[in-house]
Amino acid sequence: MTAYNHTILRMKESSKRSLSVKQTDSWQTSSLMFLTTDGAVRVDMEGIRYELNAKDSVLIRSGIDVMVESLSSEQVVIYTVTFDQFTLAHDAQNELVYKVNHDHLPDNGEVVKGSAVLFSYIKQIQTSQIIQEQAKWLEEIMFIFRKQSKPYNEKVHYSINMILQYMAEHYDQKLTRKDLAHKMGFHESYFSTFFKQSMGMSVTEYIAQIRIDEAKKRLLQTDDQIQIIARQVGYADSLYFSRKFRQKTGRTPSQFRMNRRPERIAAFQFVGLLVAIGIEPVCIDEETDLHSDILKEHLASSLIINEHTPDDVFKSLQLDVIIVPNYYYSKPALIKRLEQIAPVLVLPYAGHHAVQDVLSIGRLLGRENEANDWVKRFEQLSQQARNTLSSFREKGETVAIYEMRGHDKVYMWSYEARGAFYLYETLGLKPPKAILEEVLLPNQHTVIPLERLGEYEADHMFFIVSDQYGWYKQMDKRMEESDVLRQLSAVKNGTFYPVKLEEFRFDEGERALLLMDRFVSQLTQPAYPTIVHM
Template sequence: MLTYELLDLRLLADEGTLSSVTLTGLFPMIIIPTQPIVIRAEQRTCRIGKGQFVLLLYPEKDSHIVPSTSEGFAPVYSISFNSYRLAKREKEALLYVIDTAHLPAHGQVMEFPRYAEGLLKNLIGQFSQTQKLNAAPKLHLLLHEFLDTIFERKSIDNSFVTNDQAIQQAVTYIKQHFEAPLTRSFMANMTGFNESYFSSLFKKETGWSFAEYVNQIRIDQAKLMLLGTNDKLQDIALKTGFADGSYLGKTFTKYVHLSPSSFRKRKQSNRIVSIQFLGALLALGIQPLATTRELLQSSQLLHRRLPNIVEIESFDQIEVIHQLAPELIVAPTYFYNYPEVMKALEQIAPVLTIPWGQLDKLEEVRLLGTLLGRTQEAEDWIAQLQQSAIEARKVITPFLQSGSTAGIFELSHDNLWLIPYLSVRSAYTLYQLLGLRAPQAIQQEVLQPGKHLKVKEQDLPLYAANHMFLIVPTDDTESFRTKLMQRSVWQQLVYEQGCQLHLLKLNEFWFDDGLSLEIQLDVMVKLFTNQS
């Protein structure tokens, strides 16, 4: 169990700041600029771009910030805090100790989520009204929510970031029944609202008007059929909820800025901007033109395969993407959370939305191969991967005892351990490609129901495997191993239960699509043979 304590919140610099600002105060410290800055210290220099933040766990000699351009500073905020872990629970007291092991590494630059901007504003407002920090429980709750948001890499799905269950129900229904008649009155009745309130709430929660969203879902389904089949426009119209081919054609042109026939000609496009699916595109022999910095940072195993890719700060850098003149933009379906960005991108090139983290890993490559005119390339790569898996099984067999089990676990920011299902974090590699057996508890609670599970550290012995692959948020895995082994639960796992720990880097195993699977398979085999 973790908790946080706010120590200080400062405006380090703003438009009136004329010189560099020395970094003093309490640590750990988060620095959040609204425009790019540079942190300089005796040993290194670090650039933090717009839409990013940096975590400093401790002070560095002669560290200070300067603006990255001649235009000077824009507002730069710092937040100092303590992080505590529950160490002992007694009858009438709880003992917490300072613990930073679960935090990202010192000096790590991370993306600042858009939806955290409102939380930061609330935190600043509440702090400015507070006289005594130790008498402001609301302030600490706001800090906890804020840190949870910026440190947590959200599990990616198709859901909108909405707390309204009725609207979430409506969104799910539309996605599942896009081919059926969908009227505002029907959806309002289904969710228990009158039509006017339903429309305003839908717009507020999703950013789309009801009619816009229904049309967007239908158009995106039509895109998949135009590229993935030879169906006539009339047939596609009837399968996607349009009255006829003519109406589909008019609506398609309005949303995509291309006619359906012109769009269909882009099936074998090479100039593709990828806002996900880097590994899958590489498996098809496609070199993406560009992707986001966050995606590249979390795909370190692919860097050598992407020598010429353009790194953009974020997916709303519309002008940069426009200059690349892409023929297609491939994006995950959770992009519906950003309607204005999605509409702006569609002005540049058609956006092809693909489900993320839902398909079988090989079927995902097959789908993209079909849509992009690389069916044979997809099948060739899949056959090669399956052959590599057969050879990998032969290599690790001498290192496995009879009945050996394996599990994969990821340390989350909240100090809980995620046990992933096959759709993420190379669980597919462990259980499908290497054919390893999961412990009974993981089999029953994760693999059979098909869902992820989070457990407390002290409960890990219940899910222990002979080979435990641990995904940790640092590149210095051996130092992290040393810290783990100072705790009794890990001593129990290793010395009493005989578990072998294989540590994996989060930025190498965050994504596991396409070519990433192939490289991750090799990494895991080497860990088996080198450490067993």
């Protein structure tokens, strides 16, 4: 037993995973985990990308989705140790009672850089079969983490986003590697290496990719001549543009333009937009399907696919177009493969109002009338929803939307995710002061430990949890175990509403209307002092 708050650490499992060049592995943590590596890897979790080198170690909380990719030119070994922390809960005569407690631990994703000692300890615990030895090694590992770990420096993560944003806004201008490196504060040679590691292609290849993708949109939405479109996307020479276009897509610009009203569409996301303009996609990817419970009746006939679906299956579907989100730019090999099956359209992942996005995709896919009809429907139903909530707004009660990840992290979303814009702006509902000032006004998502949730509580709380790993079904149990949740006024008053991430993750197009209907339905039901599931 350590002297730290009467704490016991107990190992549950250790594992050793080998990754070949560019190979990936993914899992969800069931308990606390230490992870270390003998080579360069990229770890993606909770929307943050961590670059780890040999002998770097990271602590990962429970309930976290983790994806690890090898960045080395040779085989890499990943060592993980799964464990639990127990603290003394009851000290009576002849009886000590301990309970699982993850308080006072380093934060998820905190890293110890380049510690050969820590790397050695995590490897040694792999070979120990004696519980007392395992506990000793865990205490040593935890001691080092408490003393040496630091929050992961997210500068790299945000730097690549800043670079991509700048390139998206200036792709039609002359962009050189040297100028981009200077603007972003990088040495030119490092910038090239960093960019290729992050995106899987060179700066020059990326610029060409986004220019061609912007040209595709202009070819479908306008009657502009090819040479005009070439200049609009940054090519002074229209013949060079046409050669580049064919090299990237396998088609000339004129051939691409011929399919202005595609019928058979594969969607890697964006199904809410397609449904809004009357399209049921021929196929959707697994990730989109997982988070489309709210649209099930609209997708009943859609085939479920993934990145590994064989080409002959794709080709048998006789697709007119494939739609992918712009974060697929980090998967250039996949985009190249899909281009050989059908024309690929790359759309922005998020950040726009549903009306704007529906009008945009309506123009892109030759369905402007359908898009205009949907916008009228959106305006009509939005007004009806506001009218229904008029007496609610007069009471001045606050409403907010939150998301629980793992055991102890709460996300509060700004306007660009999880239906937040439609809750606060379209329906005109009042957020708590703390969320208004720290999340909505600066328009930035905010993450807090669960223990601070009371500082941001609303009179009515929509609380998103994942159903995929059983969190939604276990919500009642979590309430029983969490003093923080039980003490919330919304819980006591019956105005705490657990909702599924699988229904709330995306809010584009038709989803926005369905989410608003959920908001209105819940807020107008009688409140009971119990947990209410939507």
